[in-house]
Amino acid sequence: MVAERLGVAVVEEQKRYLGLPTVIGRSKKVITDIIRDKLSKRLQGWRGKILSRAGKEVLIKAVANSLPTYVMSVFKIPSNFCDELRSMVSRFWWGHGEGQRGISWVAWRKICTPKGVGGLGFRDFHLFNLALLAKQAWRLVTCTDGLWARIMKAKYYPQGEFMGAGIGHNPSYAWRGIVEARGVLEKGMRxxxxxxxxxxxxxxxxxxxxxxxxxxxxxxxxxxx
Structure with a gap:
């Protein structure tokens, strides 16, 4: 009846929206598996090609670093999985071809620093995840009249404001990530x-x-x- 009144179609649970399942339970393995499979397929396809360092850099920044962007802007990805993604990209960067492992001459954290200070500007997946979630938190602080902000306020902090809100009872996976990234805002807010x-x-x-x-x-x- 609701779908008929609104003129929209009913989406089945097994279908996806923007690469993610429409329903996600307590197990987050489905999210990590999707990202891992996509990145692994891309890297396997690139390893069979002869690429220069410049070519690898372009592919990593344009594709590998961008694949999990939507997921990381919604959910807090486990730190160990971020390390796994970093390891996959690192093996591709230092490798010499399919099945050939290279030597890591420089620590990956130095490679992730901006080019202006001697790095290559690759993304640190963990910090990038926190930055995207902090952006969602900033929307809750500044865009309080939005429908999404009003729903979150009514559920998690009806009598207060976002910066003082607690985790609440039985919180969603998305809300847990936003609250965890709130510390990024606290470091710079006045x-x-x-x-x-x-x-x-x-x-x-x-x-x-x-x-x-x-x-x-x-x-x-x-x-x-």
């Missing part, structure tokens, strides 16, 4: 004090001690006057 009623100093991180809270209130009172 709160602008107006008249003060929406600033809860007893609950904000960094102002939980009485001494800090009193000092914060004095500063806020001085700004109002």
């Amino acid at each position: 709160r602008r004090i107006g008249d003060g009623p929406s600033t809860l100093v007893w609950r904000m991180r960094g102002f939980r001690t009485r001494k800090r809270a009193r000092l914060y209130l004095r500063v806020a009172a001085g700004m109002r006057t």
